[in-house]
Amino acid sequence: MGALLQRINKADRSVLSAIAIAIAVVLFLSVNVFAALTFGSARSDLTQGKLFTLTKSTNNVLRSLKEPVTLRLFQSIALLESAPGLNVYSDRVTELLRTYQELSNGVLRIEIIDPIPFSLEEDRAIQFQLRSFNLTKAGEQGYFGLVGTNSVDDVQVISFMDPSREAFLEYDLTRMVANLARPAKPIIGILDGVGVMGQEGNNVPPFAVIRQLQSSYDVRVLKYDANVIPPTADVLMVVHPAGLSERTRYAIDQYALAGGPVIVFVDPLAENSPTDPQNRMNYLFPTSEISELFERWGIQMATNRVVGDRTMAIRVSGFGGPTRVVVEYVPWLQVRPENLNQEEAITALLQLMRISSGGAIQETGIDGLTVTPLIQSTRDSMLIDTLAIRRRDDPSRLLEVFDPSGVRQTLAVRITGKARTAWPSGAPAQNANTDPNAPKPQEPPQIAEGNVNIIVVADVDMLGDTHVVNGQTGRPISNNGDFVVNAIENLAGGGALIGLRGRGLSHRPFTTVERIEDAARTKYFATEQRLEAELAETQNQLAQLQALNREDVAFQLLSTDEQRRIIEFNRKMLTLRQQLRDVRAALNADIDTLETQLQFANIALVPILVVAFGMVAASWRRARLRSARARAGGRTA
16 A cells, blocks of 8 residues: 555656646746847846946937938958957947947948958948958958948948957947938137138148048138137137137137037147247247136146156257257157057047147146046156247256156146036127128127036147148158047037047956966076077077188088087087977977866866766755655654
8 A cells, every 4th residue: 555655656746747847948938038028128238347338428329310320341251250359359349230220229220241252242342442351362352341321321431440449449330320410511610829721812721630620521710809609610629829809718618618519729838829020039929828718617727837758758959068969858749658548539549649848737626527638748747937948948958957746747638517607797898890880799698507528738839730740741740630630520529429438348368367378488488598599609600610611612621620510510509499499399388288277177167066066966965865764764663
């Protein structure tokens, strides 16, 4: 009877187990179907630096799209397969484009194209002037570029999706979409106080920087005594506002508070400013600043000091006693990447800029305003009295009296946030109109406060052709022009591009592994260096000995001792090469062993630990079951 009950219990348990498994499968499938339907587009970004979390700015651009925009990613599969690093980056680009498409509610269309050699797709890639790479010796080309178009056939092109710009991938994509969403050329209004626009009547062309801007923007000169900045201007560019009337300064204030982007170039000593015809050593308008506005924008700049920096100084000819020598001229600076803000798209990828007698911008601290440095000196800097520069003091003398402050001076900043007007009591009187018959313009309502987007650069001379292009070839000698174009492009994007900065990289180096590999290399470095030195010395001695053998003298005519030494040197050279190969092989073996250990730890170790844990748990359960049965058997007996 007991045996029969046990069989029934076993059968019941089998049925219950089968039912439980069936219910589990149904629940699993139901949960997945429910999740797919309910949370199909939901994402959780657990990466360091939130690589796949788009900024609010990008979301706003994509959700506000009205007209269709198409982005075509030309990526040659053969090219990606030949460059594994590029393949990883391609996956990120593709994933990001798909995310953009989802956020735009279908207004943004994405096409992924493989331009195989000699296809119509390759013809299109060539038509869009995408950068090509050789795939085979036969000349077949590969591509990895992005082309954007809109409903009026405007075209934006990134000729190569360079992995070195991965930190600014979102910025590049959002900028392209924002530009295509606004087909008309952005208008730049310029208040020109130094002649950057040239003199058409005197056949003086605009500065190279302005010519560069004119290729992409509608650049318009504003009246220097303007009462109002036209709201049609997408960006206001103020260059050397020396002698600017109060009313025009007020116009700048109101334009900025209304949300108009502004870039201002001021200078404590503008070497490009006009000089007195009677005395070429005397500048007519050397200094420019707009102190009332700066005060409300949370910054200040001393008008009688320029930034000098020994580390960044450009070398010029000077006098050391009676002779001419090359010396560092500390007010003229070469700006390298370490002096540029690497988190701002405007400056991050620039390699070299030139600053001439630039001023120092200091933040005064106003609640609601954020002042972000774009260009800074090193700590090997000091502030120099402008009189020393205007007197044309000997560069050597400036170097002799140089006393570094240990402070990084700021030469360019970005200002964002909420600011207040510099004229709280009301608008100043309008400038008189040169036409007495013209009707007096109506005074617009005053804006007391507003969100601003401003860039201030404390150097006007950086716009001059001598710091931008080679006078003979016209080729760029610095990234000054690129800085201005980047700044205007960023500002022209309005609020869309303000929040976009450099992001993290999807490729993260294994720093611990690199340290271990470096330690392995250090272990063999001394031996390798010694063997290479010995080998070089042996080769040198052999070359000297063989040089004794003139072309007209046969080898067998050399003395027996010379022949023996040549043979010995050859043997020693072969031995040293073998030892060098052994050392390098040992180094590679150590690194290979490390890689094998890491692969084992990443691939096999975790499953082994899981299996081991499962076996221990199973053994423990069996032991408990046997113990329970033994106790039950004892009670039955």
